[in-house]
Amino acid sequence: MPDSxxxxxxxxxxxxxxxxxxxxxxVVVYFTDGSRQELGGGAAxxxxxxxxxxxxxxxxxxxxxxxxxxxxxxxxxxxxxKNGVTKWVAGWKKKxxxxxxGKAVLNQDLWQTLDELNSKQVEWRYVRGHAGDVGNERCDAIARSFSLSRPIALKQRSPQTANSKNSIEPELALVANTPSGLPTTATSESDTTDIASTNAVQQSSVNLAELSTMDVTMTDSIAPAPLENLDNLPREVRVAQLRNLIETLRISDEIAKQGYLISSSELADLMDVNASAVTSRGDNWxxxxxxxxxxxxxxxxxxxxxERVD
Structure with a gap:
């Protein structure tokens, strides 16, 4: 029966x-028949x-x-x-x-590839990380396992299995689509070869329960702060607030330019928010x-x- x-x-x-x-x-790909395909890879x-x-x-x-x-x-x-693909790329290309x-765009090689592959067929959507979304959590588990050189088994979809209601779920296997430039090597389950030299490996003994203990998941809720009605404030107060904002932006630019690392509490002070509003937003925002x-x-x-972007 053909796969529809x-x-x-x-x-x-x-x-x-x-x-x-x-x-x-x-990557987790969901199909209309309820099946899915998983992909994963890594770099040293x-x-x-x-x-x-x-x-x-x-x-x-x-x-x-x-x-x-x-x-x-x-x-x-x-x-x-999401913002890079849907907003920033067009401006970068014009410049x-x-x-x-006037600085070179970081990760230009990957942005160019993304731009070439992107199409109107794709609707880009943002999903909050570490918030219980099944697809996002599974992708996170796959990505982290590869970053730790302990890749977990990935679900492989077959059209025959997807079309058979009584068939047994296909065996899990790894599809490690390693970035270009890395050699292709098959390894056994006990092999601890670094992921940079691994393109396809057999099933790993690591499960999701083990993986969840390897890193901290940030699940604090983010509560939006109430906004003040600036029009009711005296002009001198508004000007002072603007000066403070400019100083904050200058500090942020210097932190980015020098590559300084700052703690959650320091970042919260810089943004003038509670620390939980920082840690609850995920790993990248x-x-x-x-x-x-x-x-x-x-x-x-x-x-x-x-990292400064425009």
């Missing part, structure tokens, strides 16, 4: 053990943003092989990726892949003119990095 199922939605996510450091990415030395982008590239490449005309929804928890400050990325945990503090 179509791709309905795709989830993507990236992870990095250190920023830069070993990274991984994960990369950044969280590049892994988020690599996941989106793998998703679009998979969509291209499906040769379907129906629209699909692509979910990412990276505002950097010759330069930012508003956009604030004003900066992409904010979680780098690592030191003691009881999470360290963050700011």
């Amino acid at each position: 199922a179509k791709i309905q939605s795709i989830y993507t996510d990236g992870a990095c053990s250190g920023n830069p450091g070993p990274g991984g990415w994960g 030395a990369t950044t969280n943003n590049r892994m988020e982008m690599q996941a989106a590239i793998a998703a679009l490449e998979f969509l291209a092989t499906a040769k379907q005309s129906e629209p699909i929804s692509l979910y990412t928890d990276s505002e950097y990726v 010759g892949w330069k930012t508003a400050q 956009v604030w004003r003119n900066w992409v904010v990325s979680r780098v690592r945990r030191e003691g009881n503090q999470i360290l963050w990095q700011l």
Whole structure:
């Protein structure tokens, strides 16, 4: 029986053990018949943003092989990726892949690939990370497992199985779509070869319960602060607030330019929000003119990095 199922939605996510450091990415493709296909891969030395982008590239490449005309929804928890594809790329291309400050766009190679693969068929949607969304959580588990060089088994879809109600679920296998430039090597379950040299491996003994203990999941709720009616404030107060804002933006620019890492509490002070409003937003998000990325945990503090984008 021919396979008539179509791709309905795709989830993507990236992870990095250190920023830069070993990274991984994960993709979950959902079909209209209820089946799914999972992809994953990694790199030895990369950044969280590049892994988020690599996941989106793998998703679009998979969509291209499906040769379907129906629209699909692509979910990412990276505002950097979503805004880059839907808003920033057009301006960068007009400026010759330069930012508003005349600097070269970071990750230009991946942005160009994403731009070439993207189409009106794809509806880009943001999903909040670490918030219980099944597709996002699964992608996160896949990405983190590859970043830790302990890839978990990935679900492989077969048209025959999808069309048979009484068939047994196909065996789980790994499809490690390693970024270009990395050698292809098959390994056994007990092999601990670094993921940078691994393109396809057999089933891993790591399960989701084990993986969940390897890193901290941030689930604090974010409560929007009430907005003041600035029109009712004296002009001198409004001007003073504007001066304070400009100073805050200058400090943020300096932090990004120098590559300084700041803690959650320091970032919260900079943004003038509660610390929970920082940690609850996930590993990678956009604030004003900066992409904010979680780098690592030191003691009881999470360290963050700011990257200027326009």
